[in-house]
Amino acid sequence: MMKTFRKIAAVAVAAVMTLSMAACGGSRSTAADTQDLVVARSLETTDMLPQTGFSNGDIWAIQQVYQTLTRNKTDGSGVEPGLATSWKQSSDGLSWTFKLRHGVKFHNGKTMTAKDVKFSLDFARTARDDKPWQFLFTAIKNVAIVDDYTVRLDLTEPWAPLPSDLSMSASAIMPADFGGKTETQFRNNPVGTGPYKLGEWKKGDYIKFVKNPDYWEKGKPKLNSVTFKYVSDANTRSQMVQSGQAQIDEFPTAVSVSSLKKTKNVHVESFPSTSLIWVNLNNRKKPLNDVHVRRAMAYAIDKTAIVRAIYYGQAESANSMLSKNLMGYSKDVKDLEYSMKKAKEELAKSSAPKHFSLTIQVQSGDPEKSMLAQILQESWKELGIDVQLQTLDSTTVYSNRTAGDFDVAMFEMTNDISDPDEWMQYMFSSTANVNSGYKNEKVDSLIKRAAADSNQANRLKDYAEVQQIIADEAPEIPLVYKPGLFAVRDQVKNFTVTTLGEYKLADTTIAQEQ
The missing domain is CATH 3.90.76.10 (Dipeptide-binding Protein; Domain 1)
Structure with missing residues (x-):
C-alpha cells in the first residue's frame, strides 16, 4: 500500500508543478471590467426541464432560471x-x-x-x-x-x-x-421566474444565462450574464481562472489549492457542504450481490490514507452514507474501518473466496477520482480481485449508472433539500435512482415511516438505523466528506454557494481588477 501512495503523491506533485507553471504564464482577464461571469464547471448541463434534469450539472443550472x-x-x-x-x-x-x-x-x-x-x-x-x-x-x-x-x-x-x-x-x-409550447420546445427554451433567463446554449460546451430585468426581487440580479462553461479537465479549469478566461473554477482539486492560493488575483473559497465521495457497487451482478464480498471490499479501503494522499487533509473520512452536514446524520454509525485481516476473513465466507474480476468506471478529466480508482485497484488486488479501470466522460458514467451498466463507479453526492428524505429515497430505497440494485424491506419501511412522522426525534432514530444497516451491508461505500471548494478571482464579490450546493448568483458582482 505505501508504494501505491508514494506513486500517487508523485502524480499529485506533478499536477501542482503544472498548475504553478500555468499561473506564472497567466494573463490579465479581458473581462475584468464587465458584469459577465464565467464559471468553469466539471459537469455538463444536459437537461433544463426541472422534472427530468438529474445531475448537479443540470440542477445548479436549472436553479438560475426557475424558482x-x-x-x-x-x-x-x-x-x-x-x-x-x-x-x-x-x-x-x-x-x-x-x-x-x-x-x-x-x-x-x-x-x-x-x-x-x-x-x-x-x-x-x-x-x-x-x-x-x-x-x-x-x-x-x-x-x-x-x-x-x-x-x-x-x-x-x-x-x-x-x-x-x-x-x-x-x-x-x-x-x-x-x-x-410543446414540452420539447419548452425543454430547449425554458421559461421560469428566476433572476436569469436562458441566453444561449451550446450543448457539450456552455450554457449562458442573461439578466432578467423583470425579476421580482428588486435590484437583482447584479450581473448582466452568467456562463457555465463545461470543462471536464480539472487542470484546464484551474488554468482558465489563473489566466482570467474564467472568474470561478468549480471544485479545484485539493492538490492544486496551495498553488492557487499563491496565484495573483485568485483566492480559494471553502463553503460548508453536504458533499460525499462514495463508491457505487452494482448489487445485481455476481459476486457483488454477496454481502460478504461487499463487506470485504469495504474493509480493504484505508480512508485515512485517502484523505492524506489525495485530499491533503481538506476532507475527512466518512462513517456514513448520509452527509454529516445534513439533518439526520448519525455520528454513532459504526462503519467497516480499514482492516485487511477482516477483509480477507469476509471474503473467505463469500461465494468468491479466491479470485474474480471487475471494472471501475472513472470520470475523465478528474485526477482525484482517477487516483481514488488506483488506490481501490491496489487495495482490492490484495484480496485477489483483478480490477480494470475504464475512463469515460461524465455524461456516460451517469447514464451507465441509470441503466445499471457498470460494476463499480465513484460519485460525488450532494443533497438538494434540507430534509434527509431525498437522500434516503434516492440512495437506499428498493427503487433508488442510484440504481445499485440494493433491496432491503426493513430499510424501505424505516424510510417510509420516518417521512410520515412529524416527531423529529422519531425520524432521527429511524434514519440512524437505516445508516447502520447500510454501513453493515455495504451496498455503497462512503469514502470522504468534502467542503465546497472554489477557486475565485478577487474581482468577484458576494459569491455564495449554499450548504446544499446552490449557486446564489443574484447578489454577485464583478469589481474592476487591480
Missing part, C-alpha cells in the same frame, strides 16, 4: 419563503395551504398564478420513466386552486418533508401548458 414555492436557507437548516410567502398544515396533517407571492412574472412577461403552480406540480407528480424525482411527490393526492394566489395540496398521508420537497428543482414552477 420553487419554498427555497433552502443558505446554511441548509430548513426552508424559507420563495414563490410562496407562507404555508400552513391542517390539524390532521393531510393538507397544506400555500399563499403565493403577488407580482411575480415569468420570463415571457406573464404573471404567475395558482394555475401555473397546479400545472407544474401536477406535471412533476405524473409518473414517467424519465422523471427521477417522482418519489418526492407520491404523498400528494391532489393540487387544488383555492383562488388566484392560494393553492392547497391534499395528501394521502401526513408527510413531514413536504415543505423541503417543494424547494427541490423538480418542484420548480413553470407557466401553465408550457406557456403555449
Whole structure:
C-alpha cells in the first residue's frame, strides 16, 4: 500500500508543478471590467426541464432560471419563503395551504398564478420513466386552486418533508401548458421566474444565462450574464481562472489549492457542504450481490490514507452514507474501518473466496477520482480481485449508472433539500435512482415511516438505523466528506454557494481588477 501512495503523491506533485507553471504564464482577464461571469464547471448541463434534469450539472443550472414555492436557507437548516410567502398544515396533517407571492412574472412577461403552480406540480407528480424525482411527490393526492394566489395540496398521508420537497428543482414552477409550447420546445427554451433567463446554449460546451430585468426581487440580479462553461479537465479549469478566461473554477482539486492560493488575483473559497465521495457497487451482478464480498471490499479501503494522499487533509473520512452536514446524520454509525485481516476473513465466507474480476468506471478529466480508482485497484488486488479501470466522460458514467451498466463507479453526492428524505429515497430505497440494485424491506419501511412522522426525534432514530444497516451491508461505500471548494478571482464579490450546493448568483458582482 505505501508504494501505491508514494506513486500517487508523485502524480499529485506533478499536477501542482503544472498548475504553478500555468499561473506564472497567466494573463490579465479581458473581462475584468464587465458584469459577465464565467464559471468553469466539471459537469455538463444536459437537461433544463426541472422534472427530468438529474445531475448537479443540470440542477445548479436549472436553479438560475426557475424558482420553487419554498427555497433552502443558505446554511441548509430548513426552508424559507420563495414563490410562496407562507404555508400552513391542517390539524390532521393531510393538507397544506400555500399563499403565493403577488407580482411575480415569468420570463415571457406573464404573471404567475395558482394555475401555473397546479400545472407544474401536477406535471412533476405524473409518473414517467424519465422523471427521477417522482418519489418526492407520491404523498400528494391532489393540487387544488383555492383562488388566484392560494393553492392547497391534499395528501394521502401526513408527510413531514413536504415543505423541503417543494424547494427541490423538480418542484420548480413553470407557466401553465408550457406557456403555449410543446414540452420539447419548452425543454430547449425554458421559461421560469428566476433572476436569469436562458441566453444561449451550446450543448457539450456552455450554457449562458442573461439578466432578467423583470425579476421580482428588486435590484437583482447584479450581473448582466452568467456562463457555465463545461470543462471536464480539472487542470484546464484551474488554468482558465489563473489566466482570467474564467472568474470561478468549480471544485479545484485539493492538490492544486496551495498553488492557487499563491496565484495573483485568485483566492480559494471553502463553503460548508453536504458533499460525499462514495463508491457505487452494482448489487445485481455476481459476486457483488454477496454481502460478504461487499463487506470485504469495504474493509480493504484505508480512508485515512485517502484523505492524506489525495485530499491533503481538506476532507475527512466518512462513517456514513448520509452527509454529516445534513439533518439526520448519525455520528454513532459504526462503519467497516480499514482492516485487511477482516477483509480477507469476509471474503473467505463469500461465494468468491479466491479470485474474480471487475471494472471501475472513472470520470475523465478528474485526477482525484482517477487516483481514488488506483488506490481501490491496489487495495482490492490484495484480496485477489483483478480490477480494470475504464475512463469515460461524465455524461456516460451517469447514464451507465441509470441503466445499471457498470460494476463499480465513484460519485460525488450532494443533497438538494434540507430534509434527509431525498437522500434516503434516492440512495437506499428498493427503487433508488442510484440504481445499485440494493433491496432491503426493513430499510424501505424505516424510510417510509420516518417521512410520515412529524416527531423529529422519531425520524432521527429511524434514519440512524437505516445508516447502520447500510454501513453493515455495504451496498455503497462512503469514502470522504468534502467542503465546497472554489477557486475565485478577487474581482468577484458576494459569491455564495449554499450548504446544499446552490449557486446564489443574484447578489454577485464583478469589481474592476487591480
